[in-house]
Amino acid sequence: xxxxxxxxxxxxxxxxxxxxxxxxxxxxxxxxxxxxxxxxxxxxxxxxxxxxxxxxxxxxxxxxxxxxxxxxxxxxxxxxxxxxxxxxxxxxxxxxxxxxxxxxxxxxxxxxxxxxxxxxxxxxxxxxxxxxxxxxxxxxxxxxxxxxxxxxxxxxxxxxxxxxxxxxxxxxxxxxxxxxxxxxxxxxxxxxxxxxxxxxxxxxxxxxxxxxxxxxxxxxxxxxxxxxxxxxxxxxxxxxxxxxxxxxxxxxxxxxxxxxxxxxxxxxxxxxxxxxxxxxxxxxxxxxxxxxxxxxxxxxxxxxxxxxxxxxxxxxxxxxxxxxxxxxxxxxxxxxxxxxxxxxxxxxxxxxxxxxxxxxxxxxxxxxxxxxxxxxxxxxxxxxxxxxxxxxxxxxxxxxxxxxxxxxxxxxxxxxxxxxxxxxxxxxxxxxxxxxxxxxxxxxxxxxxxxxxxxxxxxxxxxxxxxxxxxxxxxxxxxxxxxxxxxxxxxxxxxxxxxxxxxxxxxxxxxxxxxxxxxxxxxxxxxxxxxxxxxxxxxxxxxxxxxxxxxxxxxxxxxxxxxxxxxxxxxxxxxxxxxxxxxxxxxxxxxxxxxxxxxxx
Amino acid sequence: xxxxxxxxxxxxxxxxxxxxxxxxxxxxxxxxxxxxxxxxxxxxxxxxxxxxxxxxxxxxxxxxxxxxxxxxxxxxxxxxxxxxxxxxxxxxxxxxxxxxxxxxxxxxxxxxxxxxxxxxxxxxxxxxxxxxxxxxxxxxxxxxxxxxxxxxxxxxxxxxxxxxxxxxxxxxxxxxxxxxxxxxxxxxxxxxxxxxxxxxxxxxxxxxxxxxxxxxxxxxxxxxxxxxxxxxxxxxxxxxxxxxxxxxxxxxxxxxxxxxxxxxxxxxxxxxxxxxxxxxxxxxxxxxxxxxxxxxxxxxxxxxxxxxxxxxxxxxxxxxxxxxxxxxxxxxxxxxxxxxxxxxxxxxxxxxxxxxxxxxxxxxxxxxxxxxxxxxxxxxxx
Numbered sequence: 001x002x003x004x005x006x007x008x009x010x011x012x013x014x015x016x017x018x019x020x021x022x023x024x025x026x027x028x029x030x031x032x033x034x035x036x037x038x039x040x041x042x043x044x045x046x047x048x049x050x051x052x053x054x055x056x057x058x059x060x061x062x063x064x065x066x067x068x069x070x071x072x073x074x075x076x077x078x079x080x081x082x083x084x085x086x087x088x089x090x091x092x093x094x095x096x097x098x099x100x101x102x103x104x105x106x107x108x109x110x111x112x113x114x115x116x117x118x119x120x121x122x123x124x125x126x127x128x129x130x131x132x133x134x135x136x137x138x139x140x141x142x143x144x145x146x147x148x149x150x151x152x153x154x155x156x157x158x159x160x161x162x163x164x165x166x167x168x169x170x171x172x173x174x175x176x177x178x179x180x181x182x183x184x185x186x187x188x189x190x191x192x193x194x195x196x197x198x199x200x201x202x203x204x205x206x207x208x209x210x211x212x213x214x215x216x217x218x219x220x221x222x223x224x225x226x227x228x229x230x231x232x233x234x235x236x237x238x239x240x241x242x243x244x245x246x247x248x249x250x251x252x253x254x255x256x257x258x259x260x261x262x263x264x265x266x267x268x269x270x271x272x273x274x275x276x277x278x279x280x281x282x283x284x285x286x287x288x289x290x291x292x293x294x295x296x297x298x299x300x301x302x303x304x305x306x307x308x309x310x311x312x313x314x315x316x317x318x319x320x321x322x323x324x325x326x327x328x329x330x331x332x333x334x335x336x337x338x339x340x341x342x343x344x345x346x347x348x349x350x351x352x353x354x355x356x357x358x359x360x361x362x363x364x365x366x367x368x369x370x371x372x373x374x375x376x377x378x379x380x381x382x383x384x385x386x387x388x389x390x391x392x393x394x395x396x397x398x399x400x401x402x403x404x405x406x407x408x409x410x411x412x413x414x415x416x417x418x419x420x421x422x423x424x425x426x427x428x429x430x431x432x433x434x435x436x437x438x439x440x441x442x443x444x445x446x447x448x449x450x451x452x453x454x455x456x457x458x459x460x461x462x463x464x465x466x467x468x469x470x471x472x473x474x475x476x477x478x479x480x481x482x483x484x485x486x487x488x489x490x491x492x493x494x495x496x497x498x499x500x501x502x503x504x505x506x507x508x509x510x511x512x513x514x515x516x517x518x519x520x521x522x523x524x525x526x527x528x529x530x531x532x533x534x535x536x537x538x539x540x541x542x543x544x545x546x547x548x549x550x551x552x553x554x555x556x557x558x559x560x561x562x563x564x565x566x567x568x569x570x571x572x573x574x575x576x577x578x579x580x581x582x583x584x585x586x587x588x589x590x591x592x593x594x595x596x597x598x599x600x601x
Numbered sequence: 602x603x604x605x606x607x608x609x610x611x612x613x614x615x616x617x618x619x620x621x622x623x624x625x626x627x628x629x630x631x632x633x634x635x636x637x638x639x640x641x642x643x644x645x646x647x648x649x650x651x652x653x654x655x656x657x658x659x660x661x662x663x664x665x666x667x668x669x670x671x672x673x674x675x676x677x678x679x680x681x682x683x684x685x686x687x688x689x690x691x692x693x694x695x696x697x698x699x700x701x702x703x704x705x706x707x708x709x710x711x712x713x714x715x716x717x718x719x720x721x722x723x724x725x726x727x728x729x730x731x732x733x734x735x736x737x738x739x740x741x742x743x744x745x746x747x748x749x750x751x752x753x754x755x756x757x758x759x760x761x762x763x764x765x766x767x768x769x770x771x772x773x774x775x776x777x778x779x780x781x782x783x784x785x786x787x788x789x790x791x792x793x794x795x796x797x798x799x800x801x802x803x804x805x806x807x808x809x810x811x812x813x814x815x816x817x818x819x820x821x822x823x824x825x826x827x828x829x830x831x832x833x834x835x836x837x838x839x840x841x842x843x844x845x846x847x848x849x850x851x852x853x854x855x856x857x858x859x860x861x862x863x864x865x866x867x868x869x870x871x872x873x874x875x876x877x878x879x880x881x882x883x884x885x886x887x888x889x890x891x892x893x894x895x896x897x898x899x900x901x902x903x904x905x906x907x908x909x910x911x912x913x914x915x916x917x918x919x920x921x922x923x924x925x926x927x928x929x930x931x932x933x934x935x936x937x938x939x940x941x942x943x944x945x946x947x948x949x950x951x952x953x954x955x956x957x958x959x960x961x962x963x964x965x966x967x968x969x970x971x972x973x974x975x976x977x978x979x980x981x982x983x
Contacts, residue, residue, distance in 0.1 A: 551824040560874040573983040
């Protein structure tokens with residue numbers, strides 16, 4: 001197939017604006033899947049399509065054959081994109097694998113904040129954007145208003161926006177025609193040395209790490225020796241394939257094509273998203289632009305609730321890492337929580353996902369400590385120290401200064417909310433850089449903010465203060481010296497290491513106060529009064545206490561009550577078992593995450 | 602064949618009206634025909650035990666008819682029930698025969714029937730001597746009915762009367778509670794049961810609390826009321842023998858003590874629970890279902906659970922620690938072949954050290970503070 005008959009595209013849409021349904025309709029219309037094969041589940045959302053073969057394939061790119069009304073047959077590749085700032089790098093690699101994008105906007109809702117960042121990212125990659133106004137079948141649809149909004153906010157010509165209803169299947173032929181007519185074909189050099197962009201990877205128990213690739217120049221086939229350009233490591237290709245949407249072997253992947261290759265790569269770390277694959281015997285001189293080694297920005301401690309689950313947790317992390325190159329972990333010990341791991345993540349969502357997978361797929365019950373950024377500590381003897389756990393902070397007299405990571409943040413917001421956002425950024429120790437009006441009603445703000453504030457509650461606050469209209473994107477900028485202190489929590493007089501946090505000194509009082517109040521509500525009453533204190537060094541800055549039980553009796557217990565009361569006690573006992581014993585006090589799991597949700601009282 | 606000592610509980614699930622706080626199974630306002638049908642079923646249930654091979658040679662020492670309100674049965678049915686039971690039981694070993702009664706449902710006629718059939722103990726649901734709280738609790742009787750019923754029972758020869766009281770009522774002060782206790786003591790009951798009002802989910806009271814129309818007292822007040830009752834009753838010559846129960850010497854409830862010593866008992870009637878041959882069971886609550894199963898000669902059980910050794914140990918402790926004399930260590934050793942210390946040494950030492958428990962030579966018991974926190978202590982044994 002010649003490159004001029006290939007179109008590679010993705011769909012940019014806000015959650016709920018109909019991305020999955022639209023993808024399904026396109027698969028159906030092109031005959032890739034018949035209506036019967038479409039299960040009630042939406043195809044692009046399915047993760048294990050090939051259960052019967054015992055393998056799990058991440059479905060991120062589907063190949064379709066489409067015969068246009070002019071009789072020509074085209075090869076279309078629909079590439080899926082994740083949609084969160086934690087994974088903005090992954091999104092940018094997926095976009096880099098495409099020449100065009102469908103921008104799907106709900107005709108009843110208009111543009112949503114989260115869509116904007118991805119549209120701008122797509123424009124940065126020179127993608128051709130086809131606006132699709134979806135859900136026009138709904139009575140409250142306002143396609144004209146939405147068309148105007150896209151033009152004003154994004155500055156995109158919407159005169160030929162497509163009106164569609166993915167639910168009813170209207171507009172699908174027009175969309176496909178626009179994909180053919182408006183999205184440029186790939187323009188790589190078919191004869192050049194191989195250059196293929198890795199835009200995703202997955203681990204398969206039988207074939208090892210799979211690389212999801214977009215071939216830019218040259219070709220790759222079974223038996224070829226390939227080389228990863230960032231590491232120089234070489235592998236022999238054992239299989240090339242495409243998803244239709246089930247995996248299907250192909251002889252080779254040519255310039256312009258999208259598919260996967262397996263090369264007995266044991267670990268996904270060796271097939272990093274963004275890296276360029278070239279031919280080992282005839283390597284390209286230069287890698288494709290934009291490769292970045294993703295560094296974990298957020299750290300937290302993961303501990304098994306049951307101490308003897310430690311080995312199980314280690315095995316689970318090992319397995320997860322095979323599938324997730326950006327997850328890192330190392331053993332650590334906490335006085336309060338015992339043996340566990342310090343784990344690094346791309347962001348909070350990434351952290352949540354990993355935690356959930358560990359609990360669901362590996363049946364582990366975990367205690368997660370408050371997330372922390374990595375601090376750089378300059379000690380009085382001149383030595384530098386990286387601190388990813390507040391417990392590891394040296395004694396105050398040995399610290400010359402502490403530096404923390406700052407991000408350059410870009411916030412897009414309707415002009416009505418500019419004041420609210422500026423106030424929030426000030427609260428969060430941000431410094432204002434610039435502000436520009438994109439349209440009469442839409443503003444683009446640039447701030448520099450400490451990453452620690454972002455991972456604390458910035459995103460939630462931003463959403464609530466702007467009714468969800470603001471979008472946030474950020475990238476790490478540099479490290480800056482800040483007036484930071486370690487805040488310790490003492491429960492029943494004992495410092496609980498897993499509850500320590502590093503905070504700005506001006507915020508210590510407020511955070512300490514909120515934290516002890518929150519802990520008071522989370523720690524169940526015991527048979528004695530339990531004081532909860534927040535301290536900086538030896539100075540107590542806040543104190544609360546959990547009152548002791550005064551009367552806790554089953555009043556009535558006669559013949560008819562015995563089974564019921566016994567079961568009640570068994571249930572209470574189960575609850576207690578999930579708690580951590582720190583000194584004499586039983587502390588529930590949520591308490592260790594309390595620092596995260598201080599404002600949700 | 603070995604005789605087995607047993608208690609029998611008979612449940613009468615009828616009430617004139619249902620109290621706002623009650624989550625016990627009862628049906629209001631059923632007429633005499635339903636009562637008749639129910640009494641027939643109850644008597645038939647006894648036959649089912651023999652038919653199903655559950656009943657061997659039982660030596661019945663205590664009989665307890667509870668509810669609901671057993672005394673809402675009209676005289677004819679009450680008589681038929683008691684006749685039937687007495688016919689079926691070997692009553693020569695009976696040491697105690699209690700009937701629960703609500704003031705306002707007692708008549709001389711009914712009392713005569715009870716007395717003639719050997720009922721030697723009445724337990725009266727008084728709850729309060731204050732018209733406001735009687736109404737607030739949704740009780741169907743007034744204060745005068747309490748005095749009338751009480752006098753009638755005494756007149757007809759009962760020398761073993763118990764009354765129930767409730768504390769922890771909305772805005773109830775310590776003084777008010779002291780006065781209630783005094784009013785109770787003036788009646789010179791042989792036995793008293795005192796319960797803190799507990800808001801059971803699904804009851805009208807729970808709805809009232811949820812709507813903010815009613816509230817109870819805080820934990821500290823409840824504690825003070827508990828302690829006050831103990832002080833007042835000990836001074837009046839009552840013994841505190843179980844978490845919520847007080848009695849004049851020798852007048853403790855034998856039937857209830859059987860529960861707390863984790864002995865077996867037969868439970869009969871819709872919604873009743875029993876414990877026979879290491880199986881705990883609960884009968885169907887639904888009258889139609891209950892009746893239908895009995896008609897087919899089937900034991901009308903809705904729930905059954907076999908109690909293995911470990912559960913039996915836990916239950917022995919859960920129940921035994923309710924008694925102020927505590928768990929009988931010798932009986933425990935005899936039953937399980939291990940001593941209490943072997944099984945729970947660390948837990949016992951922990952609570953002993955905190956002054957919540959006393960490990961004596963032949964009993965393990967809770968101190969007063971331990972009784973107040975017994976729920977927390979029990980969790981350590983689970």
